[in-house]
Amino acid sequence: MTAREIMEYDVIIVGAGPAGLSCAIRLKQLKPDLMVAVIEKGAQIGAHILSGAVIEPEPLDQLLPGWRENPPPVCIPVAKDELWLLTKKGKIRLPTPPQQKNHGNFIVSLGSMCAWMAQKAEALEVDIFPGYAAAEIRFNDDGAVGGVIIGDMGVDSAGKHKDNYMQGIEIHAAMTLLCEGCRGHLSKQLIRKFELDKDCDPQTYGIGMKELWRLQPGKSKPGLVQHTTGWPLDAKTYGGSFIYHLDKDRIAIGFVTGLDYQDPAFRPFEAFQQMKHHPMFHELLEGGEILSSGARAIVEGGYQSLPKTEMPGALLIGDAAGLLNVPKIKGTHQAMRCGMMAAEHINDTASAEGFDAKLRDSEIVRELYKVRNIRPAFYQGLWRGFVRSAIETVTLGKLPTTLSIHDDDSTLKKRDDYTAPDRKWVDRDLPPRDRLAAVYFAATEHDENQPVHLRILEPDICTTRCAEEYDNPCTRFCPANVYEMVADDRVQKDGGRRLQINASNCVHCKVCDIKDPYQIINWVTPEGGCGPNYQNM
Amino acid sequence: MSKILIIAEHDGQSLNISTAKCVTCAQAIGGNIDIAVFGSGIETIAAEAASLESVARVIAVDAEHLSAPIAANWANEVLAIADGYSHLLGPSTTLGKDLMPRIAALAGVNQVSDIMAVNAPTSFKRPIYAGNAIIDVEVPAGATVVATVRIASWQAAATTGGGSVEVRSASSNAVKHTRYVGLKSGGGERPDLQSAQRVVSGGRGVGSEENFKVIYSLADKLGAGVGASRAAVDAGYVPNEMQVGQTGKIISPDLYMAFGISGAIQHVTGIKDAGTIVAINKDSESPIFEIADIGLVGDLFKIIPELEKLLD
């Protein structure tokens, strides 16, 4: 193997999301001569960004004063908040909790906003490289992080070089910022290597699924922010929906389920589709068309699950660390603040050291601390969750106890140990018909002739223990129908079935890496430029 | 009144069906229809062209150097006889696509590519963005209409005509700068999947590489090309080149028969322009029945032999 070509930067940022871009912009504002690069595995900025999203604008005001005169392309001031409790046919309006009061906030497309931020970063001479995946961390001789190695491109599914093979270059940098978003694959490796999570609770996640719809004219109410809880979920499964009314007859409609659900037969995608068929939304969506769809895991552990965010030569920023405020359902303002803070820290100290303490002492973590008991309150079910959340809210999180966070992979019950509740789900008539149709609207694309990027560490388990104990839940929790158990005449044993991995359907949500009960699925990055092509998501 | 000249496509032996389809398009435009046949030893072909309904006259330009469809040579001949014609039409085949724009440039006009429908003598519908949008285009007043005709959108005209044939000699000499070397037919007797008029496809329901022989057998009986869904390719039943769909081939045969294919949107994207879609699947809930023109719920392993017997 020939030695890799090297590029040198002062700072390399992995991931062009709100954390990464805020950091890049802030770094250049403070020190224009600094050499800063951002690499992004999506084919363009925003291609892999999926979020509701209602954002708090203060960090934008700090980072880009004057932004309100030239806002990002999709940016609607919030006009009204509604929280609903749904039953199969009915709905009950609940009082909007303070964390969900959005006066002064904006409904945005986070993807478009990142593309807009990227332009500003480029104007400051940040080098932004979409379509390139950071495949490995580069370590210095002393074991510190010294940059990243871009993935090789043009490798076929057997691992051989294709005609257009291009070796990935090495990017050397004194500081590497992991801004991969939740469950980043490099972040995962570094957390393990530097034992960054040894003093915190396990991380917990949710799966967020979203569709962008164009409704029949006149149906959308721009600025309306709606959230629901209750049906179609049972009291023991955490989650709810969001409907954000945009401009041009568009709405963003989505659904989040905690990945700590117990039912091995549960189908998160189906739950999302069910929610759309509630009379409240069915009427809204009828006659409309889907513009885009997608899914992404959401980090929910908050304060208790926050790992150490610094290591020699690198920092974990934004949701790679896990800063999303669950009751607010907002992580963007946190990610931006964290990115800016990291920039300031690097500018002051040129090192990772001391960042973690600063972060824990900051407004960012204080915000997490205040709401730290709300998510785990729901471990006792919906109703106890409401009660405890109300108490935590009223007492501003000042009560002395801190509830523990549990992980998601071991909460899944074996099918013999679990009886699913009667979900009262309905027949569906709204698109997308199924996960394959939804994947179509994610415009996800992978060159099929490349190594499968979903590495099953012990594949024998799939057709034996897992089939027996859980009936292969991956075939149900993946929102993109990547995993299938197919009958195959050529398979002699295990009931004549094998696991088929439709890697090219993958939307890079990371749920499989999280929820698989044996923790044998390792998501690694495919070739740069692959994956979803979200627009205005 | 329009005066239309159609440039005929042939292989030296017989007229290509695309010419008959150009005639139907010309009928939709209305007016006088002539056909130009270029080549060498083209009497039979010229007669075939003259027998197409509505054709007034066939101009047969017979010359050795015109036997190969070299765009520069044919374009020169067209320009020599183009005077007085309001419309110059060719098929949207590789031959027509190669030739007609050269003619358009020499005539000083833009070309209308892939006419799907005629709104008026100078207004047409054509597909853009791979058929995801259909636009109306209007040729500016006074300009000659140079256009290619989208073959999948038109029926072939009947052979009930009785036009005259006028034989002429070539107006120009062969261009020196382009020389025809040869043609290698698509390998095998089976029609090429991409351009076949009929295609038989198999999906996961076929079950194995072995079982795919029933698909090949029916295809051969129908003189059809053979395709497959991605599921069949992924499962190793057939090679990758046979994949029809979003990430495979996008085809538009007159007849598409899908056996054991569920009809996921990614596959349907590849056949949305097919003339008639026939679906045979065991599962009545398969999405393919939502878009198929003719659906049959049943076991393909029973139905295919029955079809073959009926076709005998």
Add this chain to the structure above:
Amino acid sequence: MKILVGIKRVVDYNVRVRVLADGSGVDTDGVKMSVNPFDEIALEEALRIRDAGNAEEVIVVSAGGDECQQQLRTGLAMGADRAIQIQTSEGLQPLSTARAFLKVIEREDPGLVLLGKQAIDDDNCQTGQMLAALWERPQATSASKLELNGNSATVVREVDAGLETIEIDLPAVVTVDLRLNEPRFVKLPDIMKAKRKPMDVVSLEELGVAIEGNLEIGHYAPPPQREQGIMVEDAAQLVEELKNRGLL
């Protein structure tokens, strides 16, 4: 010799193109724009010819507004030596594009002009052929193989009936098809180098070309929906139905 490669800025092939509700156009709001995939293949071929020592310079040319400079930079990053933008803010159609290209050809005197066979937005498939006609030079369209032999080239073309081989004298226009090659990936350092490569901007007026003869584009409609199909009971009914429709 110099090789001129024409590239066009188009909506990325992954984008699910949608017609605007009022029929006035296609929704390109926030969509990713890329180099036309066939043009990338053309550029790759030109680079291979140069890298093999059979050309000194590869020049990428694009016509349009300043946004197309983004695609020209991609071309430079892939390895082109120089870029030329034919600047215009008006709608270009193939005839005017070909006329403008001809002016660049007259300035640069290339031995070979490579273009994609068609652009995936307008699907016109005309510009290369028109250019060859106006230039009075050979054209070889839908090339799947290109071999240079001194002052001429042998081209294998993908045609409906199979593969056609022709010989053309240079200079000539060749338009390329999918199977000609697999374009190289762009190396990160080359993106940086591309920023320093020369990019000339010349307006349509400076070239002495006026846009004329444009087809007027009216209403945009979504593709026609397939009508509701029918179900048949058995193979016999199916055959009957197909016969009735003239398909058997």
